Amino acid sequence: MAHKNYMAQDSKIEWTHHTANLWWGCTKVHEGCDHCYAAALSKRYGNDVWGNDKPRKQVVSVWKDLLKYQKEAKAANESHRVFVGSMMDIFEKPMPVIDSKGNLMSYNTGDLRQKFFDNINNGLYPNLMFLLLTKRPSNINRMIPESWKANPPANVMFGTSPVNQLTAMTLIEQLLQVNGSRFLSVEPQLGEITLLPWLQPGQIDWVIQGGESGSGRRPFDTNWGRKLKAECQATNTPYFFKQIDKVLAIPTDLMIRVHAAGDEPISIQSGNRTYEGQIKVLKGAIDDMNRAAIAAGGDDILDMQFDIVITYKPKGTRPLQTDTLVSVEVKDFEKGWDQGAKNMDVTLPIVFMKLLTE
Numbered sequence: 626m627a628h629k630n631y632m633a634q635d636s637k638i639e640w641t642h643h644t645a646n647l648w649w650g651c652t653k654v655h656e657g658c659d660h661c662y663a664a665a666l667s668k669r670y671g672n673d674v675w676g677n678d679k680p681r682k683q684v685v686s687v688w689k690d691l692l693k694y695q696k697e698a699k700a701a702n703e704s705h706r707v708f709v710g711s712m713m714d715i716f717e718k719p720m721p722v723i724d725s726k727g728n729l730m731s732y733n734t735g736d737l738r739q740k741f742f743d744n745i746n747n748g749l750y751p752n753l754m755f756l757l758l759t760k761r762p763s764n765i766n767r768m769i770p771e772s773w774k775a776n777p778p779a780n781v782m783f784g785t786s787p788v789n790q791l792t793a794m795t796l797i798e799q800l801l802q803v804n805g806s807r808f809l810s811v812e813p814q815l816g817e818i819t820l821l822p823w824l825q826p827g828q829i830d831w832v833i834q835g836g837e838s839g840s841g842r843r844p845f846d847t848n849w850g851r852k853l854k855a856e857c858q859a860t861n862t863p864y865f866f867k868q869i870d871k872v873l874a875i876p877t878d879l880m881i882r883v884h885a886a887g888d889e890p891i892s893i894q895s896g897n898r899t900y901e902g903q904i905k906v907l908k909g910a911i912d913d914m915n916r917a918a919i920a921a922g923g924d925d926i927l928d929m930q931f932d933i934v935i936t937y938k939p940k941g942t943r944p945l946q947t948d949t950l951v952s953v954e955v956k957d958f959e960k961g962w963d964q965g966a967k968n969m970d971v972t973l974p975i976v977f978m979k980l981l982t983e
């Protein structure tokens with residue numbers, strides 16, 4: 626029987642549950658910004674907030690939204706990821722702020738950032754895991770609260786976006802100066818990259834990779850994906866392939882999305898020679914697994930054995946956990962559902978031979 630490796634994230638919409646923006650606006654930094662989607666979208670909405678000489682537009686609703694996300698995550702007894710931000714760079718230098726009518730505010734983006742960090746320090750969002758992605762990692766240590774340098778919050782991950790080997794060398798070295806959990810969002814990837822120099826234990830906790838989308842997108846070579854996937858597997862670094870360009874289908878060997886649900890996505894009982902248990906995934910993930918089964922010559926996942934690698938954030942302050950279930954067989958699964966149901970949780974009964982825990 627064929628074996629496939631899968632990695633699961635506790636994410637229901639690709640790699641994050643929510644996106645939050647404290648403001649709109651930014652300034653282009655490196656070649657990865659050339660086709661910045663956020664700048665184009667902002668312009669389309671009539672906002673003139675891009676560039677060093679432009680103000681940033683505040684997003685008043687974000688504070689209410691964050692409390693709502695927290696409430697939902699708490700009710701589900703889960704930790705939900707919040708990506709900050711898609712229309713801004715949280716570690717940009719302080720910039721003037723305008724309201725929705727264009728009035729200049731008395732505070733700047735540095736004050737909004739401070740309010741956000743204060744809220745995290747005051748424990749307003751214990752069930753939210755913030756992914757703070759920046760193209761300006763050299764600013765992080767200057768802008769975070771002093772206390773985070775020795776005691777980084779358990780619910781914050783710091784990330785940066787290299788797009789080629791040169792930006793990898795600069796940005797990752799800067800990111801490594803920051804204490805705490807760290808991730809890389811290698812996108813839009815524009816050239817071949819090796820991450821091996823930085824995938825040593827304790828350095829990078831998660832790698833996300835993808836090509837550029839939209840009109841004028843620059844080409845992505847799927848072998849770049851295979852290379853980073855192999856480097857991550859060799860160093861036990863959680864890895865997620867996001868997209869080629871949102872048009873071309875992701876090759877089966879890079880389609881490693883088994884979305885688990887909750888902060889403890891497996892339950893396990895030990896038998897004499899095997900383990901039994903359940904794994905929670907999204908219904909759409911079963912489609913992905915079936916596709917892999919067919920590509921390997923079977924009819925569906927009942928014909929396959931899988932090695933499943935699950936990376937998840939346990940409850941409370943415990944760090945990311947990786948469990949590997951070896952030689953998994955799915956005992957049963959529900960066949961046939963409408964596409965609208967693909968984001969629903971489903972529990973699969975499984976048996977497997979070995980459990981490796983890190």
Ligand code: SF4
Binds near residue numbers: 654655657662711712
């Ligand atoms: S840093 Fe991000 S938001 Fe800012 S211009 Fe570059 S791609 Fe756009």
